[in-house]
Amino acid sequence: MQIDHVVCAFCGGVCDDLTVTLEDGRVTGVKQACALGRAWLLGHSAETGQPPALIDGQPASLEQAVEVAAQILSQARYPLIYGLSSTYCEAQRQAVALADLLGATIDCCTSVCHGPSGIAMQAVGEPTCTLGEVKNRADLLIYWGSNPAESHPLHFARYAVTPRGLFTPRGRKDRTVVLVDVRPTASARAADIFLQIKPGRDFECLWALRALIRGLDLEEGAVADTGLTLAQLQDLAGRMKSCRFGVLFVGQGLTQSRGKQMNTAAAFMLVRDLYAHTKFAVIPMRGHGNVTGIDNVLSWQTGYPFGVNFSRGYPRFNPGEFTAVDVLGRGEADAALIMASDPVATLPRVAGQRLAQIPTVALDTHGSETTKVAKVIITTAPAGISAEGTIYRMDNVPLRLRKFLPSPYPSDEEVLGRIVERVTRLRGGTAVRREA
Amino acid sequence: MLRIINGEVYDPLNGVNGEVRDVCVADGKIVSEAPEGKVIDAQGMILMPGGIEFHAHVAGGKVNAGRKMRPEDHREMPIPRTPLTRSGVGHTVPSTFATGYHFAQLGYTTVMEAAGPPLGARHVHEELNDIPILDKGFFVLMGNNYFVLKYIAEGDFARLKDYVAWLLEATGGYAIKIVNPAGVDTWKWGRNVNSLDDPADTFPVTPRQIVFNLARVQQELGLPHTIHVHCNNLGVPGNAQITLQTMQAVGDLPIHITHVQFNGYGGTGWGDFCSGAPELAAYVNEHKNVTVDMGQVVFGPVTTMTADGPWQYRLYQLSGHKWVNSDVEMETSAGIVPYRFSKRNAVNAVQWAVGLELALLIEDPWRVFLTTDHPNGGPFHAYPDIIKLLMDRDHRAEVLEGVHRGAQKRSSLKDLHREYSLFEIAIITRAGPARALGLRQKGHLGPGADADITIYPKAADPKEMFARPRYVIKAGEIVAQDGRIVKDKPGRTFYVALGYDRQIESAIRDDFEKYYTVSFENYPVQFDHYLPHRVAVACARE
Numbered sequence: 001m002q003i004d005h006v007v008c009a010f011c012g013g014v015c016d017d018l019t020v021t022l023e024d025g026r027v028t029g030v031k032q033a034c035a036l037g038r039a040w041l042l043g044h045s046a047e048t049g050q051p052p053a054l055i056d057g058q059p060a061s062l063e064q065a066v067e068v069a070a071q072i073l074s075q076a077r078y079p080l081i082y083g084l085s086s087t088y089c090e091a092q093r094q095a096v097a098l099a100d101l102l103g104a105t106i107d108c109c110t111s112v113c114h115g116p117s118g119i120a121m122q123a124v125g126e127p128t129c130t131l132g133e134v135k136n137r138a139d140l141l142i143y144w145g146s147n148p149a150e151s152h153p154l155h156f157a158r159y160a161v162t163p164r165g166l167f168t169p170r171g172r173k174d175r176t177v178v179l180v181d182v183r184p185t186a187s188a189r190a191a192d193i194f195l196q197i198k199p200g201r202d203f204e205c206l207w208a209l210r211a212l213i214r215g216l217d218l219e220e221g222a223v224a225d226t227g228l229t230l231a232q233l234q235d236l237a238g239r240m241k242s243c244r245f246g247v248l249f250v251g252q253g254l255t256q257s258r259g260k261q262m263n264t265a266a267a268f269m270l271v272r273d274l275y276a277h278t279k280f281a282v283i284p285m286r287g288h289g290n291v292t293g294i295d296n297v298l299s300w301q302t303g304y305p306f307g308v309n310f311s312r313g314y315p316r317f318n319p320g321e322f323t324a325v326d327v328l329g330r331g332e333a334d335a336a337l338i339m340a341s342d343p344v345a346t347l348p349r350v351a352g353q354r355l356a357q358i359p360t361v362a363l364d365t366h367g368s369e370t371t372k373v374a375k376v377i378i379t380t381a382p383a384g385i386s387a388e389g390t391i392y393r394m395d396n397v398p399l400r401l402r403k404f405l406p407s408p409y410p411s412d413e414e415v416l417g418r419i420v421e422r423v424t425r426l427r428g429g430t431a432v433r434r435e436a
Numbered sequence: 437m438l439r440i441i442n443g444e445v446y447d448p449l450n451g452v453n454g455e456v457r458d459v460c461v462a463d464g465k466i467v468s469e470a471p472e473g474k475v476i477d478a479q480g481m482i483l484m485p486g487g488i489e490f491h492a493h494v495a496g497g498k499v500n501a502g503r504k505m506r507p508e509d510h511r512e513m514p515i516p517r518t519p520l521t522r523s524g525v526g527h528t529v530p531s532t533f534a535t536g537y538h539f540a541q542l543g544y545t546t547v548m549e550a551a552g553p554p555l556g557a558r559h560v561h562e563e564l565n566d567i568p569i570l571d572k573g574f575f576v577l578m579g580n581n582y583f584v585l586k587y588i589a590e591g592d593f594a595r596l597k598d599y600v601a602w603l604l605e606a607t608g609g610y611a612i613k614i615v616n617p618a619g620v621d622t623w624k625w626g627r628n629v630n631s632l633d634d635p636a637d638t639f640p641v642t643p644r645q646i647v648f649n650l651a652r653v654q655q656e657l658g659l660p661h662t663i664h665v666h667c668n669n670l671g672v673p674g675n676a677q678i679t680l681q682t683m684q685a686v687g688d689l690p691i692h693i694t695h696v697q698f699n700g701y702g703g704t705g706w707g708d709f710c711s712g713a714p715e716l717a718a719y720v721n722e723h724k725n726v727t728v729d730m731g732q733v734v735f736g737p738v739t740t741m742t743a744d745g746p747w748q749y750r751l752y753q754l755s756g757h758k759w760v761n762s763d764v765e766m767e768t769s770a771g772i773v774p775y776r777f778s779k780r781n782a783v784n785a786v787q788w789a790v791g792l793e794l795a796l797l798i799e800d801p802w803r804v805f806l807t808t809d810h811p812n813g814g815p816f817h818a819y820p821d822i823i824k825l826l827m828d829r830d831h832r833a834e835v836l837e838g839v840h841r842g843a844q845k846r847s848s849l850k851d852l853h854r855e856y857s858l859f860e861i862a863i864i865t866r867a868g869p870a871r872a873l874g875l876r877q878k879g880h881l882g883p884g885a886d887a888d889i890t891i892y893p894k895a896a897d898p899k900e901m902f903a904r905p906r907y908v909i910k911a912g913e914i915v916a917q918d919g920r921i922v923k924d925k926p927g928r929t930f931y932v933a934l935g936y937d938r939q940i941e942s943a944i945r946d947d948f949e950k951y952y953t954v955s956f957e958n959y960p961v962q963f964d965h966y967l968p969h970r971v972a973v974a975c976a977r978e
Contacts, residue, residue, distance in 0.1 A: 005957040016958045089562060100523050122505050125758035125772070130555065132765025132953040137624065159953055166582075166638070166951045245625070272759065275749060279626035281763065299503045300495075300532045300563050303510040303525035313516035314523045315531075317507050390558055390965075396497050396762075398558035399958055400965070 003404050008037040009086070009384030012286035012394035013152040013159070022405065027385075034153035044385050044405070048366065052409065054377040062410060062418075065378050069337070069361040070422035072376070073102055076335030076359075078311070082324040083341025085109040085288035088389025088401055091412035092290075092297040095339065098420050100301075101427070103310045105333070108294040109287075109341055110306040111323040113252055116261035117284040118295065118305045119319060123261070124268050129247070129281040130395045131158075136165035137279075140243035142178045142236075144267065145202065145253020146285045149186035155285075156190050160247070167245075176239065180205070181253060195236065198227035200258040205233070206266035212237035213273050241277040251285045286394035288341075290383070293392040328354040337361045337419075338370050339412060340383075345369035363412055378415055381407035389413065437462045437473030438912060443483040443891060446858050448867040449880035453859045459483060461887040464911040468883045478891055481906060484862045485879050486545030486888030487819075488869040491664070491694050491729050492810040493741050494535050495549045495563035495574070497556045498770040501760050502529045502739045502811070506774060509739065521568075521921050528739045528811040536568035536927070538817055540916045543890030543905040545927075546878055549574035550664075550694070550809070551615060551743050553764045554581070555954070557607035561966035564929055569915050571878075571886075571971075573930035575664050576607050577743050579614030579646055580621040582638060582766040582951065583944055588649050589639035595943060600653050601936035602944075606960035608931045608967045611661035611873075612654055615743040616668050617646035620769050628746035630669055632681050643668050644685045651689040658976040659932060660874025662690040662727065666699075670747050673703040676712025680719055688725045692872065695731025695809035697791035703846075709783050710846035711790045717797030720804070727872050728798070729805040732791035732822050733784065734814025735839075737776045741812065745769030766951055777814070782842035789836070789847035795826055796852040801863040802871065819865070820902040826856040827898045861898075874973060875930065887912040926969055933972035 006018040020041060021029030030038045053065030060068075073079050081099050084092050085108055099106035110118060120126070134141070141160055148155040156162060164171040179191035182199045197205050205226045211218055212234055220230045240246055248271055254263045267282055274280040286292050295305040302308050304317035320326055324343065327333045328351035335358055344352035345368065355373055362374035365382040381387040386407030392398050438461040445457045460470035493499050503510075506529055513526030515534045524534035539547055547567070552560040552574045564572045578584050578600065587596035600612060618636035619629040625637060632644040647665060654663050667682045669675040679699040683691060693699065702712035720726050740751060745761055748771020752759035760772040777784045791813065798804040806822060808814040825832050829852075836843055836850060844850050856864075870879020877886045889909040895901040908916035915923045941956075948956050963970060 005955045007958060016955050093566070097522070100517055118504065121760070122507055123758065125505060125752075125760045126501075127759065127761040129761075129763035130765045130953070132951065133624070133763045135953055136765060136951055164950075272752075275626065279624070281761075295504070296500055296559070299500050300566060301522070301524070303503050303529070303531045304507060305504050310517070310523060312514075314514035315510075315525060316514075317510075390562060392559075396501075396559070397555055397954065398562070399954060400558065400962055 006404070007384060007391065007399050007401050008033060009289040009391055009401055010037045010040045011152050011289060012292060013155050014289065014391055014393040014399060015154055015158060016399055020404065025405065027405065036153060041385065044365070044382050050379045052379055056375060062378065065376050066415065066418045066422055069376050069378070070419050070426060072335050072359045072361060073337060073419070074423045074426045078332050079104040079335045079337070080324060080327050080333035081106040081337045082343060083108065083339045084294040085291035085341055086383065087340035087412045088290060088383045088387065088391055089293045089297050090389040091416060092294045093301070094413055094416035094420060096297060096301045098416055098423065099308070100310050101420060101423055103313065105309045105322050105327055106298070107307050107322065107324040108298070109291050110295055111319060112325060112347065113287055113291065114255055114284045115306055115319060115323070116255040117250065117264045119261040120264035120268050124265050124272070126268050127271050127275070127281055128283055128395070130397055131160070131393070133281065134160050134247050135163045135168070137167050137245040138247045139168065139174055140176050140239055140246040142180065142246065142248045143187060144180045144248060144250050145257070146249050146251025147181070147185040147187045148285060149190060151287060152285060161190055178236065195228055195232060198225065201226045202254050202257060202263045203259040203266050206263065206270050208233050209237050209240070210266070210270050210273055213241060213270070213277070240274055240280070243278055246274065246278065246280040248280070248282045249285050250282060283395060290391045292394055292396060293390065296392055296396065325351050333358060335359050338374070339363035342368040342370045344373055363415055379409045380412045380415055381409045383412070387411035387413070437470040438476065439470045439473060440476045440478050440483060440889065440891065443478030443481050444894070445483045445881065446862040447485065447881040448859055448863045449871070450882045459881055459889065461909070461912045464887050466881050466883055466885045466887050476891070476907065480894050482858065482892045482894050483881070484890050484892070485866045485881055485885070486890055486908070486910065487543050487865050488879055489539060489544055489547040489816060490805045490869040490872070491550045491807045492547055492816055493550050493812070494547055494810070495532065495567060496552045496560040497762065498551070498741050498772065499529065500563065501762065502741050502772045503531065505758060505760055505772065506739060509737065521924050528737055528815050532563050532566035533568060536570050537921050540569045540908055540910065540921060541919055542817065542819060543892070543902070543908050544570070545888035545908070545910045546571045548572065548610070548873065551575055551577055551613050552607070552609065553577050553768045554603055554607045555764050555767055557609065557961050558966055561608060561929065561961060565926070565968065568924050568926060569910055570927040571930065572927060573610035575611045575613035576604060576609035577613050577615060577768040578603065578650065579617040580636065580768055582947070584646070584650070585621065585636055585639040585641050588641045588645050593649065593652070595940060596649060597653050597656055598936045598940035599944065600650070601657055601934040602940050604932055604934060608929065608961050608963060610930055610932055611659060612650050612663045614647060614650060614663055615666040615768070616670065616747065617643040619643070619668055620743060620745055623745040623769050624763055632668065632678060632685060647682055647685050651686040651691055655689060657934060660973050660975065661872065662692045664692045664694055666694050666742065666744060670698050670744055671751065673701050673705050673709045675699050675701050676716050679716055683719060683723065683726055690725045692727045694729055695807065695813065696728040696794055697731040697733065697787060697813065698809065700790045700794060706783060709786055711786055711793055711848065713790045713793035713797060714848055717794055720798050721800070727803045728794065729807040730791045730795050731807055731809040731813050733777050733788040734808055734818040734821065735777050735779050735788065736814065737774070738814055739772065739811045740775050741770065741772040743768045743770050745771045747771070748773050751775065765953065779839040782840045785840035785843035786846050788839065789843040789849040792825060792832070793847055793849050793852065796854045801860045802868045804864060805869050805872070806864045820899045823861055823902050824897070824899040827861065829853050829855050928969040928971050929967045930971050930973050931967060932975055934975055
């Protein structure tokens with residue numbers, strides 16, 4: 001059986017024109033996908049042989065696991081819910097409902113990737129656009145601290161560099177591509193100009209560009225530490241001012257290096273300044289499939305995009321206080337629910353160690369470093385393969401993930417819904433929003 | 437079943453003006469008799485149909501970006517969880533749950549989201565579904581849409597009509613929204629238009645052509661609501677002229693001019709900025725095809741957000757506050773800037789006066805509705821304050837004394853002595869919006885209507901009365917009592933059921949596949965998932 005127009009949930013690029021072939025309950029063919037998407041789709045089959053749940057390493061039923069998970073979470077004094085980037089919005093909504101009910105802290109992968117972009121947006125705003133505007137209009141593309149060739153492999157071909165659009169009929173020939181990074185990455189091949197800056201000097205480069213675009217005179221010595229010459233910066237500033245429609249794509253090279261939100265704020269302000277001369281946009285290169293979705297769900301349900309704490313009965317936001325690395329690293333969290341993410345593999349060691357010390361409940365489609373330390377593991381159906389729901393592309397365009405392969409495992413939404421129901425009853429409540 | 441006895445009933449659609457009557461409810465509807473069931477004694481109380489928010493920004497990508505960018509706003513109003521309700525945050529850009537509760541606490545039971553981009557329709561619906569209690573719908577941005585401009589440029593009215601119908605179905609939307617026609621299209625290159633005859637960029641069509649053609653489409657499709665127009669030059673001195681010209685451009689076709697206050701200014705610059713309300717009100721009084729909503733300014737903090745990208749950029753330049761812009765491929769744009777309306781600022785004081793002038797000068801209350809263009813002019817929870825300003829001229833004069841003298845010198849407000857009656861308030865907050873939206877089961881208390889009822893304790897001070905209803909009943913169930921939510925349940929979503937020529941799909945497919953970045957097949961919303969509690973509103977084709 002062949003299924004067309006499949007939406008891929010792997011990275012933030014969310015391609016929606018894949019063709020998937022199914023034979024005997026397995027994905028046997030994938031067309032139009034990149035290597036990452038193909039591997040992800042081919043890697044899942046209906047039967048992965050995992051038990052529905054494990055409690056202390058022993059196979060258990062879903063009911064037993066939900067019961068133990070609900071007991072752990074409702075007895076905890078400062079529980080943490082973390083992850084959520086690789087699942088769909090309907091499940092994310094249940095996770096926020098659970099956090100609200102428990103008075104928990106809830107945080108998503110945003111806090112360790114583009115959280116600084118979110119903080120910069122709260123400080124100065126963000127002039128942005130959807131990826132179709134890039135395809136249809138952009139004649140100057142600048143990638144800063146981002147390596148789409150490896151992180152979003154179809155980004156160049158689908159959205160930005162090569163496609164022919166409404167006002168870019170010659171595709172690649174209509175565009176100039178600039179890569180700014182601390183080393184020549186795989187993306188350098190796609191660029192017309194590669195500018196190698198010194199590590200940790202992003203802010204200085206961006207600030208120098210702001211000055212040049214404002215017409216200030218800089219001396220060579222003022223930019224000596226950046227790794228670029230004044231002439232290189234002047235050339236880039238000139239291109240930015242004279243293009244018709246420019247786009248600055250910012251990656252984790254900017255958000256997770258020295259300066260963090262100062263770097264992204266500088267990038268956002270640089271783009272804002274360019275409106276005195278031309279049209280420009282900035283787009284954060286969001287990584288995981290639906291990390292943009294959890295930012296949105298948290299924002300509409302709580303007002304805040306990540307790092308939200310409900311311990312006073314209402315949502316509070318404070319990165320550094322209510323973000324997962326900090327809550328775990330300081331040893332504050334006394335129980336955790338981790339889903340659609342692998343923090344033991346990706347967060348600082350001390351955070352992973354804390355997850356091993358406290359009772360951790362993990363919902364995942366497959367084993368991970370986090371499931372190795374979890375007390376309760378519940379296997380769930382993969383979003384976009386065996387579970388359906390909403391996904392937000394990195395530019396906030398919402399699409400619908402479909403379910404085309406049956407799975408013996410329940411969806412994240414169903415498992416969380418059951419935990420919410422059970423915790424509600426443990427707390428003596430009756431009514432709770434379960435409406436999707 | 438429910439019987440509400442001894443209440444003073446204001447039901448303008450049925451001509452009931454303060455008479456003491458029983459109102460009966462069964463199965464979520466108003467009925468003529470309910471022999472058994474709970475009885476509410478509304479002695480000394482006032483009954484009105486549930487309030488209808490005619491134009492507010494409450495759901496979708498733009499609103500959510502506004503929430504995300506304003507943590508400082510949320511801190512002003514934390515809303516704790518209760519055993520019945522979810523927690524959230526309030527103030528100018530409240531979270532979804534808080535939006536539903538807060539409207540219900542004010543006696544409102546229906547809300548229309550004022551502007552959604554088609555590409556973001558799923559997002560609009562996801563948030564609407566997380567706004568509890570209220571019934572809702574959303575207006576679909578079309579005034580700068582590629583295919584709309586294209587078919588107007590090609591003079592292909594039949595295709596234009598089919599495309600609009602297809603788009604309403606694909607988005608689960610309710611009405612045609614037009615924002616700064618042609619101007620937003622040129623904003624994609626950083627420009628704007630400033631007359632009705634300046635062309636768009638993608639196709640050489642003018643605001644005049646866009647408004648006129650979409651007004652014709654609305655009539656021919658028989659859509660329940662007129663075109664809903666945010667005019668060109670919003671916010672700019674002297675813009676009352678283009679507002680007049682926009683109304684003239686449709687001749688006698690029906691048109692709604694939204695947040696007319698923001699498009700009701702005279703003068704040639706900020707120095708001689710003044711009210712243009714009398715001229716606009718005179719036109720509206722003479723032309724029964726026109727409706728407007730106030731877009732009243734409320735002094736204090738707001739979060740301005742519109743699809744009018746170039747205006748929001750200008751407001752960023754004027755204010756220096758943080759600024760979000762978001763251009764949506766093929767369709768529209770959006771901008772967000774926090775702002776504060778100050779009593780001591782001459783321009784802000786005139787803006788405040790203009791909204792009130794319009795409401796007082798437009799004689800027919802059926803054609804002017806109470807809005808703040810939430811959260812642009814002010815948050816919706818300021819409605820009780822505005823009602824008091826309309827109902828009490830002494831209070832109005834007192835407030836006018838306390839604001840910048842520009843409001844007295846550059847508007848006619850001090851000379852206006854009209855006071856709204858309760859009957860007229862019921863029109864501008866319920867009956868009028870229901871009629872203008874074509875929602876026949878809303879805005880009245882006759883048999884067959886949805887049993888959405890607000891019961892206010894009668895008080896000398898209208899602000900006090902409208903701020904805290906004794907009971908709010910939605911679809912026959914008490915949802916709020918004395919300012920507390922007592923029932924949390926999902927509301928329903930209105931959409932329009934249309935027939936059209938399916939060939940439009942093959943007509944647009946080629947350009948769609950070339951210029952959008954999503955597949956044609958993945959564009960339409962799935963009704964079962966995004967409008968789980970939906971109500972089709974029939975269209976009356978000519």
